[in-house]
Every structure is written in structure tokens, then in C-alpha cells.
Amino acid sequence: MEILHSRIYGEDNARTPLLVMHGLFGMSDNWGSFAREFSQDRPIHLIDLRNHGQSFHHEDMSLSAMVDDLETYVQTHQLHEVDIIGHSLGGKVAMQYAVTKSTNIRKLIIADIAPKAYPPHHQKIIEALKAVKMEEARNRGDVESQLRQYLNETGVIQFLLKNVYITEDRALDWRFNLKTLTEKYAEFITVGVEPGVYDGATLFLSGEKSNYIVEDDRAMIKDMFPNSEIQTVPKAGHWVQAENPKAFNELVAQFLG
Numbered sequence: 001m002e003i004l005h006s007r008i009y010g011e012d013n014a015r016t017p018l019l020v021m022h023g024l025f026g027m028s029d030n031w032g033s034f035a036r037e038f039s040q041d042r043p044i045h046l047i048d049l050r051n052h053g054q055s056f057h058h059e060d061m062s063l064s065a066m067v068d069d070l071e072t073y074v075q076t077h078q079l080h081e082v083d084i085i086g087h088s089l090g091g092k093v094a095m096q097y098a099v100t101k102s103t104n105i106r107k108l109i110i111a112d113i114a115p116k117a118y119p120p121h122h123q124k125i126i127e128a129l130k131a132v133k134m135e136e137a138r139n140r141g142d143v144e145s146q147l148r149q150y151l152n153e154t155g156v157i158q159f160l161l162k163n164v165y166i167t168e169d170r171a172l173d174w175r176f177n178l179k180t181l182t183e184k185y186a187e188f189i190t191v192g193v194e195p196g197v198y199d200g201a202t203l204f205l206s207g208e209k210s211n212y213i214v215e216d217d218r219a220m221i222k223d224m225f226p227n228s229e230i231q232t233v234p235k236a237g238h239w240v241q242a243e244n245p246k247a248f249n250e251l252v253a254q255f256l257g
Contacts, residue, residue, distance in 0.1 A: 004073045005054040007032075007046040010039030016106050017043040018083045018256070021070075021090025024122065024189070025129075025160060025176055027053030034241060037249060042083075042256075047073065049090060051177035058177075061184040063191060066093045071101055080104060083256055087111035087241060088212075092193060099196025099224060107256055108202040108225075111248075112210050112233075112240050114217040115193035115224055122189070124151060126182050129160065129174070137172050140164050159239070193224070202228035203255045205248065207236040 007028045018038065020031050028046035035044040048055035050069055058065070070093060074082060083106050086094030091113040098108050128150035137143045143164050147157050163175040202225040206213040213221075213230065221228055231251050236243040 001072060002056040002058075003076050004050065004056075004069050005048045006073070007035070009035040009044040009046070010041075011043050013039070013041060013043050015042040016081050016083050017045055017079055018085065019045045019047060019070075019074075019079075021047050021049060021084070021086040021093055022052065023088025023090055024181070025052070025125070025163065026087070026090075027163065027175060029053070029162060030159075031241070033245065034249065038253070045073075045077070047090075049093065051180050053175055057180065059180055059184070061180055061188045063092060063096050063188055063193070066188075067097045067100060070094075070097050074104065081106050083107045083109070085109040085111060085252070086113075088113050088238065089188065092188075095193045095198075095224070098198035098200070098202075099193065102198045102200060105198075105200055108198065108200060109252060109255065110202065110204045112205060112207050112212045112238050114204075114213050115220060116217060117190055117192035118212075120186065120190060122185070125156065125160070126185065129178055130182060134172050134174075139172075143172065155239070196224065198225055199227050201255075203251070204228060204230040205240055205251060206230055206232050207238055207240045207243070208232050208234050209237040210240070212238055 022030055028048050031046045035046055038044050050056060050058050081104055084094045091110040095110060095115050098105055128147050131150060132143060132146045140161055144161055151157055164172055165175055167173050233240040233244050233247050241248045
């Protein structure tokens with residue numbers, strides 16, 4: 001049985017631990033600043049999803065497998081009550097976990113994603129990643145130059161570059177499992193959360209400049225999460241926690257209490 005890798009902050013604090021799950025091509029490191037702030041009074045578990053960060057690689061990228069990973073993590077760390085934040089893909093995992101394994105959740109926060117199925121929308125990023133020739137790269141600057149041939153959004157490029165690391169034989173490689181994430185992409189992106197109801201306290205945080213949660217999604221959200229509210233993070237796109245961390249953190253702190 002393989003256990004998801006995590007970075008734990010404030011482990012000695014007595015309050016309900018907060019589990020944080022990143023989005024596609026992300027990793028626990030992306031949430032370091034958030035964890036340092038919130039671990040002052042509660043334990044924060046920054047979790048790497050399978051095929052991301054330092055977690056194990058596996059050819060199965062189904063939503064059900066990732067829910068099982070989370071359940072195994074909770075049991076292994078003997079967490080009897082948890083709060084959960086999930087962003088994007090991590091939010092989809094968190095929602096599916098909530099409607100099927102909800103007995104230990106105190107409060108749930110879903111960052112900029114709805115429970116619906118989404119059409120494929122990462123094609124440009126995937127094309128860029130698959131085009132990178134790591135064997136020709138001597139440093140991150142070389143990788144960046146290759147990415148810029150396909151992508152012109154500096155924020156996206158910098159986000160992806162955080163996954164570049166030096167292997168034991170001094171070569172460069174991606175932290176994430178690019179082969180499986182691209183081959184199985186349709187299996188976890190273009191599927192919605194399986195029907196169910198989680199009636200615990202839930203906060204959906206939508207980026208003001210993002211189209212991941214739209215007006216038509218509100219009915220589905222309310223049906224599956226009847227005790228939920230939707231708040232908008234101003235001046236933020238899809239990466240709500242990074243584009244306006246002050247507003248995001250304030251909304252999270254207010255909701256968690």
C-alpha cells in the first residue's frame with residue numbers, strides 16, 4: 001500500500017488538521033506560503049496527489065483511485081477529523097471524497113472548480129510539456145526557453161518550471177508523471193463527480209476572472225452540497241490562492257473559524 005507524500009506544518013497544534021490538495025501539474029510546494037501562515041494555530045498537511053510532486057507514480061489516474069489514496073492517507077496518519085481544501089483537480093478529489101467518505105470532514109473548501117465534467121482544456125500546456133527535450137536542457141533556463149516556444153503566459157510557465165528537478169544522475173526531469181497524466185487526461189478531467197450528497201459546511205471559492213464556476217453550476221452545487229456557499233475571490237483567475245492570496249486567505253480563515 002503506497003502512501004501519498006506530504007509536507008506537514010504545525011504538527012503539534014491541537015486544532016483540526018487542514019488537508020490541502022493541489023491541482024493538475026501542481027504539487028505541495030505551491031502552497032508553502034499558505035501553510036506557513038495557517039500553521040500558526042492548526043496542523044497543515046500539504047499533499048502531493050499521485051503522479052505529482054514526490055508521491056508515487058501509477059498508471060491509474062481515476063477519481064476513485066485518488067479518493068482511495070486520500071482515505072488511506074487519513075487512516076495512516078490517524079486523523080479522526082479533518083478540514084479539506086482542494087484546488088481544481090484536488091477540489092474534484094475532495095468533492096468525491098466528501099460525497100462518499102464524509103464522516104470525518106468538519107469543513108470543506110473547494111477552490112475554483114465545480115462538480116461537473118469539463119471539456120479538455122489543457123491542450124496547449126500538454127503540447128508544450130511533451131515538446132520539451134529534457135536531455136538537451138542544462139538548467140531551468142533551457143527548459144523555460146523551450147516552453148516559451150509554445151506558451152506565452154509567464155505565470156503558467158513559472159508554475160510548470162517549479163516541477164523541474166535534478167535527478168540522482170544529475171539530469172533534469174519533471175516531478176510529475178507526464179506520460180500517465182497526458183495519456184489518462186480524459187479519464188480524470190472530462191468526468192464529473194459521481195452523484196451524491198455532502199451536507200456538511202462547504203465553501204466554494206471562485207476566481208473573479210475565472211470561468212471554472214459559472215452561474216449555471218450553482219444548481220448542481222446546491223443539490224450535491226446543500227450546506228454550501230459560493231464566494232468570489234476578487235482580481236483572481238483560476239489560481240485563486242496565488243493570484244490574490246490575501247483575499248483567499250481571509251475567506252478561508254473566516255470560514256474555518
